[in-house]
Amino acid sequence: MLTETIKEATKADHLALEKQVVKRLKAIESGKDYAELLKYFYAYFSKVEAAVAPFITSELLPDYSERRNASYIKADIEALGETLEGLPQAQAPEVSNLQQALGALYVLEGSIMGGRIIVEMLAKVGITQGVSFFSGYGPETGVKWQRFTSVLNAQAQTDQEQQQAIDSAQQTFARFGEVFQRNYEVIS
């Protein structure tokens, strides 16, 4: 099934991005620092969401409009007393069909899984405000993930369709990494 192959095929990409994000998280000392990190998420997620929007219809994924999106990041930035001014540059992956859209959305929806860990890391430095985005779907997380992955499996059946979704997911991880590389000084 695609959900298994896509996870395996993007394991290294996930690890590389996770490393970048953990480094940034460890450098956070204040709500302002955290808001700066959220700007990277906002800049990228809003671009990817716009790229997939034409393909992710309510017939395909009926609860899509209720799902977490970049508007949560905006609300979190504002809850921290900051604004969307000075967003970093970000480039969405290429999305020109449904399978590519689902591959990109796999990365956005899957990122919820690490959210709980991020919320815990922030709490350790006393940050408990502006965490709606990383709190994901709470107890509904499993059900929402299952609903999404069953659509992903159903819509990418042939080898070619599956490969398109996988390539797109890899590119979605990579372009997010580029947002950090392009806009931040290297932290090693």
Ligand code: HEM
């Ligand atoms: C501090 C950073 C992060 C941590 C600690 C983290 C951790 C995790 C964990 C524990 C899982 C569940 C793995 C499993 O159940 O097998 C997961 C899954 C996933 N994460 Fe992350 N993650 C982080 C950042 C991200 C980011 C920034 C993205 C993408 C924008 C992302 C995308 C995904 C995806 C797509 C999955 C689903 C894999 C699958 O089951 O197919 N993660 N992550």
